[in-house]
Amino acid sequence: MPVLIPSPTQIEAAGNKPKLIREFIGRVNTQESHISIAHMQSPGGWVEPGQTPEFDEYTLVLKGSLQVESNDGTLFVAAGQAVLARKGEWVRYSTPEESGAEYIAICLPAFSMETVHRD
Helix, strand or coil: CCCCCCCCEEECCCCCCCCEEEEEECCCCCCCCCCEEEEEEECCCEECCCECCCCEEEEEEEEEEEEEEECCEEEEEECCCEEEECCCCCEEEEECCCCCEEEEEEEECCCCHHHHCEC
16 A cells, blocks of 8 residues: 655755755655655755765756756756766755755655765
């Protein structure tokens, strides 16, 4: 029988401004360790610390745009586009545009504070 996930759990976010994270699937809301799926809303001007995670992160931008910095350069990911940051790669996410961004983040294995390795 499929399992209904009736609501997400709101999780505190890192960064210079408040960002809304609603985890639907993951270590907090469903005690899943192999995947996490979260709905994110970040305001314009938001920047989080860089990180070198032990998980792959797939990000699908729904509204606005997301800036993704790496050691190889900077990507601007617009609504309707996605980006994959591979585990072990340094990245920093931000939303420099005034409108901010709304996006879905999927981490394999699931996001955890122990494996994100923030700067």
